[in-house]
Amino acid sequence: GxxxxxxxxxxxxxxxxxxxxxxxTDSSSTYLxxxxxxxxxxxxxxxxxxxxxxxKQDQRLTVLLNKKDKHLSLRIADTQxxxxxxxxCAEARDNYGQNFVFGPGTRLSxxx
Amino acid sequence: DSGVTQTPKHLITxxxxxxxxxxxxxxxxxxxxWYQQSLDQGLQFLIQYYNGEERAKGNILERFSAQQFPxxxxxxxxxxxxxxxxxxxxxxxxxxWGDTQYFGPGTRLTxx
Numbered sequence: 001g002x003x004x005x006x007x008x009x010x011x012x013x014x015x016x017x018x019x020x021x022x023x024x025t026d027s028s029s030t031y032l033x034x035x036x037x038x039x040x041x042x043x044x045x046x047x048x049x050x051x052x053x054x055x056k057q058d059q060r061l062t063v064l065l066n067k068k069d070k071h072l073s074l075r076i077a078d079t080q081x082x083x084x085x086x087x088x089c090a091e092a093r094d095n096y097g098q099n100f101v102f103g104p105g106t107r108l109s110x111x112x
Numbered sequence: 113d114s115g116v117t118q119t120p121k122h123l124i125t126x127x128x129x130x131x132x133x134x135x136x137x138x139x140x141x142x143x144x145x146w147y148q149q150s151l152d153q154g155l156q157f158l159i160q161y162y163n164g165e166e167r168a169k170g171n172i173l174e175r176f177s178a179q180q181f182p183x184x185x186x187x188x189x190x191x192x193x194x195x196x197x198x199x200x201x202x203x204x205x206x207x208x209w210g211d212t213q214y215f216g217p218g219t220r221l222t223x224x
Contacts, residue, residue: 031212033212035215041217041218042114042202042218043155043215045213045214045215100157102155105155
């Protein structure tokens with residue numbers, strides 16, 4: 001289909017790892033992104049991965065890309081209450097930074 | 113702080129009215145994007161400008177229009193407002209090589 005897909009909700013316990021999954025649609029997408037939106041705030045770029053990579057690590061964040069299955073995941077290690085937010089996956093379907101398509105967002109709730 | 117600014121932060125108006133939302137991109141960024149975020153529609157791409165010219169159009173209604181000025185700031189004009197136009201409107205900017213988008217804090221529009 002045309003849409004970027006994500007599960008809508010995820011709950012984890014504080015200190016556990018969170019894995020947020022995304023399925024994108026265009027195999028020629030050059031960049032794939034994860035954005036975080038806290039309540040009442042704008043979208044904050046967390047990390048992105050170029051399509052010729054299969055993994056990127058940045059402190060507590062690990063992005064895995066499976067191009068064959070068009071599957072992208074974001075792993076947050078040692079999840080904290082401050083990680084509670086909506087996480088959006090997005091793909092850039094061309095090389096000019098336009099035609100960004102966002103998923104519906106996954107609401108992560110971190111339980112004490 | 114992404115470096116993208118939007119004004120006003122909040123706007124309350126009545127049906128049938130017209131409003132203008134303003135966005136200043138990050139220094140050096142040539143592209144400006146407008147998005148609408150509502151509860152039922154998620155994050156929808158509206159329109160993109162690059163260095164003063166319209167580059168891409170998404171799900172933008174005919175009642176809405178935008179422009180980008182020589183100093184690269186952009187305005188989104190919403191007219192004949194309806195209740196369903198109540199939403200968060202985000203602006204984002206990207207550098208000339210366009211590999212990612214940086215979001216402003218958004219303008220929350222409430223139409224009564």
